[in-house]
Amino acid sequence: MTETSLTPALETEPAAAAGPTFADMDLHPAVAKAVSGLGYESPSAIQERTIPLLLSGRDVIGLAQTGTGKTAAFALPVLSRIADLGRPEAGPYALVLTPTRELALQVAEAFTSYAAHLPDFTVLPIYGGQSYGPQLAGLRRGAQVVVGTPGRVIDHLKRGSLDLGSLRHLVLDEADEMLKMGFADDIEEIFAKAGDSRQVALFSATMPSSIHRITGKYLNSPEEVRVAAKTTTGANIRQRFLTVMHSHKLDALTRILEVEEYDGIIMFVRTKQATEELADKLRARGMRAAAINGDIPQQARERTVEQLRGGQIDILVATDVAARGLDVERIELVVNYDVPHDTESYVHRIGRTGRAGRSGEAILFVTPRESHMLRQIEKATRQKVEPLTLPTVEQLTSSRVERFTTRISTALAEKDLDEVRPVIADFVRTHEVPAEEVAAALAVLLLDGESLTAEPLPEPKARANRNERGDRKGSRPGMRTYRIAVGRNDRVQPGGIVGAIANEGGLTSAQIGAIDIRAGHSLVDLPESLPENVLSRLQNTKIQGKRIDLRPDNGRPGRPFRKRGDGREGRGGYRGDRGPRRDSGRTESKKSFRRFD
Numbered sequence: 001m002t003e004t005s006l007t008p009a010l011e012t013e014p015a016a017a018a019g020p021t022f023a024d025m026d027l028h029p030a031v032a033k034a035v036s037g038l039g040y041e042s043p044s045a046i047q048e049r050t051i052p053l054l055l056s057g058r059d060v061i062g063l064a065q066t067g068t069g070k071t072a073a074f075a076l077p078v079l080s081r082i083a084d085l086g087r088p089e090a091g092p093y094a095l096v097l098t099p100t101r102e103l104a105l106q107v108a109e110a111f112t113s114y115a116a117h118l119p120d121f122t123v124l125p126i127y128g129g130q131s132y133g134p135q136l137a138g139l140r141r142g143a144q145v146v147v148g149t150p151g152r153v154i155d156h157l158k159r160g161s162l163d164l165g166s167l168r169h170l171v172l173d174e175a176d177e178m179l180k181m182g183f184a185d186d187i188e189e190i191f192a193k194a195g196d197s198r199q200v201a202l203f204s205a206t207m208p209s210s211i212h213r214i215t216g217k218y219l220n221s222p223e224e225v226r227v228a229a230k231t232t233t234g235a236n237i238r239q240r241f242l243t244v245m246h247s248h249k250l251d252a253l254t255r256i257l258e259v260e261e262y263d264g265i266i267m268f269v270r271t272k273q274a275t276e277e278l279a280d281k282l283r284a285r286g287m288r289a290a291a292i293n294g295d296i297p298q299q300a301r302e303r304t305v306e307q308l309r310g311g312q313i314d315i316l317v318a319t320d321v322a323a324r325g326l327d328v329e330r331i332e333l334v335v336n337y338d339v340p341h342d343t344e345s346y347v348h349r350i351g352r353t354g355r356a357g358r359s360g361e362a363i364l365f366v367t368p369r370e371s372h373m374l375r376q377i378e379k380a381t382r383q384k385v386e387p388l389t390l391p392t393v394e395q396l397t398s399s400r401v402e403r404f405t406t407r408i409s410t411a412l413a414e415k416d417l418d419e420v421r422p423v424i425a426d427f428v429r430t431h432e433v434p435a436e437e438v439a440a441a442l443a444v445l446l447l448d449g450e451s452l453t454a455e456p457l458p459e460p461k462a463r464a465n466r467n468e469r470g471d472r473k474g475s476r477p478g479m480r481t482y483r484i485a486v487g488r489n490d491r492v493q494p495g496g497i498v499g500a501i502a503n504e505g506g507l508t509s510a511q512i513g514a515i516d517i518r519a520g521h522s523l524v525d526l527p528e529s530l531p532e533n534v535l536s537r538l539q540n541t542k543i544q545g546k547r548i549d550l551r552p553d554n555g556r557p558g559r560p561f562r563k564r565g566d567g568r569e570g571r572g573g574y575r576g577d578r579g580p581r582r583d584s585g586r587t588e589s590k591k592s593f594r595r596f597d
Contacts, residue, residue, distance in 0.1 A: 022076075025051050028083035030117040031076055037116065044069035046227045051077050054201060059222040061215055062203040071110045074171045074201045079115050081168070082144055092124075092146040092162075094169035097190065099177040101127035101149060101503055107173060108147045126162075128152050128537070129506015136161050149503040150178060150186035151541070157193055164194045175204040175211055182496025182543055184210060191218045237354040240388035241364040241374055249337060249365050250281055252390060256363070257287070259391040259399050264308055264330035265315045268349050270338040272319060278337065279317045289315035292322045320345055326352055336364040339373045343380035363388060393455070400452045404443075479513050480528040483553040486543050487521045496543050497524060501550075504541040505534050523553055 021042055022035045043051065046064045053060050054077035064070055078094045085093075098104045108125040115121040124143035126135045128151055139146075139161050146153075146162070156162035170191070172178065178187060191214075200219050204211055215222055244252045257265075269275055275291035282289035290313045292301045301322065307313045309328050318326075320340070331353045340346045346364075353360025364385060366374050378385055391399070411417075428435050486492045494515050501507055501524070513525025530538075538550040 028080040030083050031079045034114050034116040047073045049225045053223050059200045059219045061222045061224045064227040070203045078169050091166040094145045096147040096171040098173045104147045126152050128504035150183040154186045167194050167198045170198045170200050172202045175202050176206045179210045180495040181499025236359050238361045239385045241385045242388040243366050262333040265333045267317045267335040267337045275317045288313045291317045293319050334362045339370045346377050479525045481553045482526050484522050484548040484550050487518050490544050500541050500543045505538045
């Protein structure tokens with residue numbers, strides 16, 4: 001799981017201290033105690049305006065970007081009402097819908113953190129890609145809050161394992177993303193099952209016509225809360241990015257730090273575990289690094305920050321939550337080792353340097369599949385992030401030789417050599433070996449496996465392309481092209497395909513390759529060896545209400561994939577990549593899409 005917590009107001013917003021505190025917001029004492037225990041006093045703009053409305057029972061439309069504190073804006077009032085009213089008689093008290101499994105897990109973790117002082121509180125994430133057993137068991141035990149993706153929620157409603165008869169709160173988080181992914185019908189069905197007595201909170205970054213239709217049909221006199229994200233970065237911060245494969249990030253980082261000198265450095269990663277792993281690897285390479293994350297006691301975190309401030313360590317590896325409020329003057333460089341989840345987090349991260357008029361630098365590592373996030377950052381901050389060029393092999397080799405010869409010069413000037421000098425002289429005389437050879441042997445021992453000569457870092461692998469006609473040039477290694485039985489005629493969009501496959505197949509975005517939408521079907525690149533249970537789930541997955549019947553694409557004309565001897569006969573249809581039938585009298589147009597995540 002990723003760490004999640006209350007999100008404070010952006011530094012570019014009016015100072016939160018001038019407004020109300022969480023203590024002023026009429027939260028249940030047990031919820032307020034959890035908030036205080038997390039170290040937060042002042043709500044962000046979306047929290048300040050939304051929490052009182054939800055506590056009063058109003059339906060709410062919250063228009064705000066990701067990263068402005070939306071999760072706490074709906075979770076805190078829901079938990080306060082749970083604490084006030086006690087455990088519901090049957091079924092969940094609240095249902096939160098999210099577009100992806102990752103967000104479902106993040107929201108569920110947030111509820112757990114904010115309910116730390118609520119006795120017997122239970123929250124259950126339900127999403128595609130996980131077996132039904134644990135979810136069914138959790139629903140039977142009676143989860144008070146269910147957080148799920150629309151497709152899996154619908155599955156449980158049809159099975160009868162999820163009953164919304166006692167539902168009091170329905171939350172749609174990132175509603176615009178769910179609609180883009182093709183979940184409109186599922187959301188309408190969930191509203192129909194949820195009854196009329198529930199309170200609705202809908203959060204969205206944008207307000208397209210599809211959102212207007214849902215709010216007009218299902219929300220009761222909603223109050224609209226609109227919070228504009230102000231994502232600006234300091235002009236005194238030099239921002240650079242490097243496109244690099246994930247497996248080569250550490251080598252790239254090491255090469256940069258070999259040539260460019262910085263005082264204090266903070267590196268951001270996404271997970272608690274990654275902070276420890278990266279700090280260990282940096283220490284193994286001779287750097288003075290330490291990790292801070294939410295699992296480390298507050299006293300130990302403060303001690304580590306003091307070590308950074310005092311120069312005992314040079315590199316701090318942190319998560320967003322653990323580094324919140326960090327202000328150390330000697331931080332000259334911020335490294336986004338992992339791409340942040342949103343543009344606001346990026347602004348918060350790099351704001352750790354370049355404070356009080358000082359200059360600072362920020363480096364962003366981007367894998368080829370994350371290039372869209374770079375574009376979002378530049379658009380949101382209205383600033384260009386310049387490309388970073390790695391040091392050349394010659395520069396690295398020269399830097400390593402210079403550092404090594406400096407160590408020799410320091411030893412000659414500062415160390416007592418009287419004890420070892422006669423030993424070396426005796427070795428040279430006895431073994432008849434030139435002194436230069438002995439010195440070289442000792443140098444190899446001193447280097448301990450390190451090389452003075454640098455090797456070039458492999459270039460990031462380009463994604464598979466298509467030629468000018470839209471034909472596929474072949475999948476990436478380890479990937480295979482699959483065919484699904486929905487296409488342009490079904491008004492399917494790339495986002496709908498990605499959402500259905502990711503949520504129901506349990507795949508990550510990195511496992512979903514190029515998508516090619518055609519008239520009567522679509523082609524999508526997925527891992528070559530899909531487990532049987534995943535393939536079975538995806539065959540029965542529906543997009544726009546139609547079963548996609550996912551199968552490996554064999555490129556044969558007019559026939560869906562069939563195993564030898566399975567008795568199924570194909571009829572008509574599209575001729576794979578070989579174009580339309582010559583006697584069809586028309587040419588079928590093709591529209592190709594490239595995934596950009």
